Amino acid sequence: MKVTEHIKNRTSPLFSIEILPPLKGKSIQSIFDAIDPLLDFKPSFIDVTYHREEYVYKKREGGFLEKVSIRKRPGTVGICAAIINKYKIDVVPHIICGGFTREETENALIDLHFLGIDNVLALRGDAIKSEGTFVPEPGGHHYAQDLVKQVVRMNKGHYMEEDLVEVAPTSFCIGVAGYPEKHFEAPNLIFDLKNLKRKVEEGAEYIVTQMFFDTRKFIEFVNECRKMDINVPIIPGLKILTTKKQSTILPKLFNIDIPQDLLEQVDKCSTDAQVKDVGIEWCINQSKELIKFGVPCLHFYTMGQSDTIRRVASKVF
Ligand code: FAD
Numbered sequence: 001m002k003v004t005e006h007i008k009n010r011t012s013p014l015f016s017i018e019i020l021p022p023l024k025g026k027s028i029q030s031i032f033d034a035i036d037p038l039l040d041f042k043p044s045f046i047d048v049t050y051h052r053e054e055y056v057y058k059k060r061e062g063g064f065l066e067k068v069s070i071r072k073r074p075g076t077v078g079i080c081a082a083i084i085n086k087y088k089i090d091v092v093p094h095i096i097c098g099g100f101t102r103e104e105t106e107n108a109l110i111d112l113h114f115l116g117i118d119n120v121l122a123l124r125g126d127a128i129k130s131e132g133t134f135v136p137e138p139g140g141h142h143y144a145q146d147l148v149k150q151v152v153r154m155n156k157g158h159y160m161e162e163d164l165v166e167v168a169p170t171s172f173c174i175g176v177a178g179y180p181e182k183h184f185e186a187p188n189l190i191f192d193l194k195n196l197k198r199k200v201e202e203g204a205e206y207i208v209t210q211m212f213f214d215t216r217k218f219i220e221f222v223n224e225c226r227k228m229d230i231n232v233p234i235i236p237g238l239k240i241l242t243t244k245k246q247s248t249i250l251p252k253l254f255n256i257d258i259p260q261d262l263l264e265q266v267d268k269c270s271t272d273a274q275v276k277d278v279g280i281e282w283c284i285n286q287s288k289e290l291i292k293f294g295v296p297c298l299h300f301y302t303m304g305q306s307d308t309i310r311r312v313a314s315k316v317f
Helices: 003-009 029-041 076-087 102-114 144-155 189-202 215-227 246-254 260-267 272-293 306-316
Strands: 014-019 045-048 054-059 065-070 090-096 119-123 173-178 206-211 234-238 297-301
Touching: 003 090, 003 173, 003 206, 014 029, 029 076, 029 306, 045 076, 076 090, 076 102, 090 102, 090 144, 102 144, 119 144, 144 173, 144 189, 173 189, 189 215, 206 215, 206 246, 215 234, 215 272, 234 272, 246 260, 260 272, 272 297, 272 306, 297 306
Parallel strands: 014 045, 014 297, 045 090, 090 119, 119 173, 173 206, 206 234, 234 297
Antiparallel strands: 054 065
């Protein structure tokens, strides 16, 4: 079922999660171990992230350096299939522009369509570390809005080969990313919101946000979106702070603020177990405020932390 249908049919706020494929070589059991403790809360859908290749230099005989492509977390499509097969829960595979030509994107979408997957989250992806700024693949997409456009065309039965006859259209519900504290490359929030609006105008049907710890920022973001006539459902993405280190790493990684009040509480903790308790309490309060505000769904970034999400969800759902 499509995410938008889940939202439309809901009688109370939905619960959903995002998981990361395991590191290459690891077992899929870690995925099941992340999902199993959360089944009691009946996740409406599970997002599975996509991770593109990175390049590393390996020293070879004679001192030569060889540039080698590695993918740390392959398996997005296989994991989606395994989740459908094992749990009969809807999945949302993430698809990205980076590293894909339009043809490769089309083929990936055909695979997802044949698997009976109804949803995709369309993203640009980040720059690979060695490049610094995002560079699209020759013949690939520069922005998520272009990727949305391609999925919409396939939903209308337009494939890249013009001569195809009696084509079967796909039927993907398309989500996109939004940033309550703006995307780090955007010069200001309005610029970013104008681009978010473009994604919606191209056919995105809902927005999932970057994590945030200041609920007021999410509420202001939604209000700004509505003022700009961005009227699709906006789903807040939530992460639970579990270690002291995260209070300095998350702002750098995701371009977000940690509210002073939360920071002060974390600073008083002498162990990460105490930080986890603070993080859980903070997230319970955020969740309650968001439900009061009327969000359609709470979407949790699991990041290997299902036990903490369980503790939050049991107080909220
Ligand atoms: P876009 O919407 O294309 O925006 C990127 C930047 O370009 C923004 O600053 C925007 O304002 C600007 N922009 C957009 N259109 C234009 C235009 N026409 N002209 C000028 N500027 C423009 N990354 C992964 O690699 N895999 C994942 O699975 C993944 N999952 C994610 C899930 C969520 C919920 C979120 C919030 C992020 C996720 N990311 C993932 C990270 C994401 O790929 C990065 O944040 C990336 O830098 C931006 O992606 P986007 O889709 O928001 O890009």
